[in-house]
Amino acid sequence: MLDEQLLPPPAPPDEEITRERLLAGVRAGLPFAVAGGLLAVSFGVVAKDAGLSQVAAIVMSAVVFAGSAQFAAIAILSQGGAVGAAIVAAALMNSRFLAMSIALAPSTRGRPLWRAVQGQPIVDASWALAARPDGTFDRAMLFGATAPQYLAWVAGTVVGALGGGVLAHPERYGLDAIYPAFFLALLLAELRNGRARGVAAAGAVIALALVPFAPAGVPILAASAAALVGLTRAARAETAAALERTR
Amino acid sequence: MSTTLVLIAGCAVVTAAIKGSGPLALGGRDLPVAFRSVIALLPAALFAALVVTQALAGGHDLTVGAETAGVAVGGVVFWRTGSVLGCVVAAAALTALLRAL
Numbered sequence: 493m494l495d496e497q498l499l500p501p502p503a504p505p506d507e508e509i510t511r512e513r514l515l516a517g518v519r520a521g522l523p524f525a526v527a528g529g530l531l532a533v534s535f536g537v538v539a540k541d542a543g544l545s546q547v548a549a550i551v552m553s554a555v556v557f558a559g560s561a562q563f564a565a566i567a568i569l570s571q572g573g574a575v576g577a578a579i580v581a582a583a584l585m586n587s588r589f590l591a592m593s594i595a596l597a598p599s600t601r602g603r604p605l606w607r608a609v610q611g612q613p614i615v616d617a618s619w620a621l622a623a624r625p626d627g628t629f630d631r632a633m634l635f636g637a638t639a640p641q642y643l644a645w646v647a648g649t650v651v652g653a654l655g656g657g658v659l660a661h662p663e664r665y666g667l668d669a670i671y672p673a674f675f676l677a678l679l680l681a682e683l684r685n686g687r688a689r690g691v692a693a694a695g696a697v698i699a700l701a702l703v704p705f706a707p708a709g710v711p712i713l714a715a716s717a718a719a720l721v722g723l724t725r726a727a728r729a730e731t732a733a734a735l736e737r738t739r
Numbered sequence: 740m741s742t743t744l745v746l747i748a749g750c751a752v753v754t755a756a757i758k759g760s761g762p763l764a765l766g767g768r769d770l771p772v773a774f775r776s777v778i779a780l781l782p783a784a785l786f787a788a789l790v791v792t793q794a795l796a797g798g799h800d801l802t803v804g805a806e807t808a809g810v811a812v813g814g815v816v817f818w819r820t821g822s823v824l825g826c827v828v829a830a831a832a833l834t835a836l837l838r839a840l
Contacts, residue, residue, distance in 0.1 A: 666833070715784050
């Protein structure tokens, strides 16, 4: 631990969240909001098919706001599973947000509870947009990019829940391809160098190897182990260089 | 109705707890370069896992279907154009087309 690269760098200046930077986040989040809105339409349809009332489906999107977890919970329910099992499925599906919230932690400001509140806007796209190469996060980008995604998620659910038979079979319109395509776009934007590509390949292999045995969501969290490649000397040197550039 | 309430409240609470736990437990500490270095590679690992599990896995089985081809074409569209919307629309459109055939 005497390696100088392991010593914590000085704290970065407390960055201000300006209106301009929030708006830049909103703009960056818009395409993801539209894609998420389409997904939310199919969630509204699926939730209704699983026996939720229209209001319940909409409220669920408004207070849970976690697409893959909502789909997972509803799938358990529609297969006749217990509510407890559905909640556990949602928690496992969301377990990747644990890794994301740990990553975000040092970039939050204020008292502990207020910091926990700042973790709430974490959704996949905003978290990726806010991530900087030095391992810190742009909070204005996170908050700004999540705002339109939240609105679109709720609005899309309203459309799906209230919409009639036109939308009865979301898979007929290929809507189930939206999620993986959405994540693929996020992934491709991350593959800056050979190391990131190697980590992605390793993450994919870990996840696929676990799919046959582990409950849904766990393979994704387990794949985060591939990022431990960041502990190598070369990767640390690169991060230290990125840190130097940003201050 | 109470079942639905428990479901929604339960999902909301676990989601908020998971998203808040990192900042609550670790916030305020300036973390070492090694930690930051791992974090910088985390998106590649997580999103790769999400793509393959969503595009290839149906439950506990690995399957290749219309959506696999759709997602692959969506990826090409994003790679060529950088458009997220183009990517998801192409993926959905091709998937729908293949299923209609």
